[in-house]
Amino acid sequence: MAVDPRQVLAGVLTLTMFVMLGNMIKRDHFDSARPTVHDTNKASEHGLASVAKGADGPWKEDGLTLKPCWQKPVLEETEESQGYVTFSLTNGPEYHVSQIADAVVVARYLRATLVVPDIRGSKPGDKMNFQDVYDVEKFIASLDGVVKVVKSQPSEISARNLAVVKVPNRVTQEYISENIETVFRTKGNIRLVTYFPSVNMKKNKEKTSSDSIACLAMFGTLEPQTEVREVLDSMVDRLKTVSKKSNGQFVAVDLRIDILEKKGCHKNGGSGSKSCYGPQEIALFLKKIGFDKDTTVYVTQTKWHSSLDALKDFFPKTYTKESIMPMENKDKFLNSDTSEFEKVIDYYICSESDVFVPAISGLFYANAAGRRISSGRTQILVPENIPSSSAAPEEFISHYVSKKNHFAYSCFC
Structure with missing residues (x-):
């Protein structure tokens, strides 16, 4: 032949x-300089998510709607x-x-x-x-x-x-x-x-x-085709439906066990920052910044893994694609020979959730952040091990938003 x-x-x-990407997973870390936003009114003026007060707890309002400046x-x-x-x-x-x-x-x-x-x-x-x-x-x-x-x-x-x-x-x-x-x-x-x-x-x-x-x-070029969009919408609607106690709001966490298990994923870099966080660390992070047990959490792990039990113990409403996708769509989108549909679903749900928590550093975090910024969804909280019993969520806003240093800010004003 x-x-x-x-x-x-x-x-x-x-x-x-692929080899290069594997190496980058080992050396890529979240920005070690944690951005702190103490004046939430000032944060809102600059297009950052402002912290909602009162009964809404840690939930944040969307940032200012930006318009294309190209x-x-x-x-x-x-x-x-x-x-x-x-x-x-x-x-x-x-x-x-x-x-x-x-x-x-x-x-x-x-x-x-x-x-x-x-x-x-x-x-x-x-x-x-x-x-x-x-x-x-x-x-x-x-x-x-x-x-x-x-x-x-x-x-x-x-x-x-x-x-x-x-x-x-x-x-x-x-x-x-x-x-x-x-x-x-x-x-x-x-x-x-x-x-x-x-x-x-x-x-x-x-x-x-x-x-x-x-x-x-x-x-301005990539959007899911109609069938994929309908599945995405049905899943987002499902997440909002089970989030009645938080006014239909939910948290999406990019947390994939296969990445977490890769060698070097949890090692600290020279600056002390980490490249990823496990289920229990994410659970503690969300709890300490004020999310309660009724919070709905979507994780990008496709099927349930026993390590996610640590997250579900804190947040019983923790879901994977497998648990919220309509039954009639599972054969094509979850049980096929390719994982492309699963990746697309994760990317767009993390881009459209009320809060996005990237448990894994890398391009997924970076480009999902860009899409969120372009649509005014600036509630991106970068996890960290918090030594105290509690902390203000605005202290963990992604540097892409707090410093407005994402490429998206060259495109939207």
């Missing part, structure tokens, strides 16, 4: 990326593009967002035609069409006038005229000019593989000419 060289090379690059770039009239940019989405929606942004920035700079990506999982042969998960029509329409987009790779593109190019996340125009443009002009078509030197999403000190393109790509 003939082997497609581009698949071999792409596979090697993808494997390399203008949609218009593609100048030029001769028809003779080249294509192809790529795949990998590792889950938190990576998809960044991979889309990089591909759009590259295609725009090269005046190339962007091919709608497929979606690939971690297992060999684990492949889905873009439209299986996302709204492909919205994706194409959102980029109209920015880059040319086609739904499928033209048949004339072959391994002989397709160069695989590694691209750092948040690619710059300088990098494209120095490392990609010559290859594209020579080959005519390129396949991008994004790697992640860093998993933080802090904004640049100075805005760049490609920021508006990246803003549009990150926050």
Whole structure:
């Protein structure tokens, strides 16, 4: 059987990326400088979540609604593009967002035609069409006038005229000019593989000419397709229904046992910060900042694990996807051979919950925070081991919000 060289090379690059991501899990930590917001009125003025007083306890009101402060770039009239940019989405929606942004920035700079990506999982042969998960029509329409987009790779593109190019996340125009443009002009078509030197999403000190393109790509192109959206809505409605004592509000915690069990996850870095927190630590954190036993907690762990009992002992209304997803949807979204649907569900529920607690540092936290900021949901509480019996929740607001240093603040004003 003939082997497609581009698949071999792409596979090697993808494997390399998985190794890098594993290493980043070990060394990535939450910001050790805990932001403290003592004046809640001042916090509200700056778009932070303000602490609700009285019976509402630690629940917070949403921050100020922000508006896009970028203008949609218009593609100048030029001769028809003779080249294509192809790529795949990998590792889950938190990576998809960044991979889309990089591909759009590259295609725009090269005046190339962007091919709608497929979606690939971690297992060999684990492949889905873009439209299986996302709204492909919205994706194409959102980029109209920015880059040319086609739904499928033209048949004339072959391994002989397709160069695989590694691209750092948040690619710059300088990098494209120095490392990609010559290859594209020579080959005519390129396949991008994004790697992640860093998993933080802090904004640049100075805005760049490609920021508006990246803003549009990150926050204006990806939405779940109709069936996925309906499942998400039904799950969120279920969580709100069981949260009557907290006015329909619930907490979403990114807490996945497989990540927690990885070597080095709980080790302190040089600054003393931690990269993740276990179920019992999260339970104590939520309790000490004022959440009571009637609080509804959603965790991103798909199926129940015995270690979650420590969280459920404090908060009986703790749920996983398995416990709140409609029965008729479980075969497709939970019991299929791919985990892509599970990842998408987690990402969007954590982006839309009333409070988000990232028990694990990394890109999921960073890009979920960005989506929350863009929609005014700034109640992002970064956990910490609290030595005293109680603490004010506003002391644990994510630095992405308290310092307004997330890239989203370059996109929304």
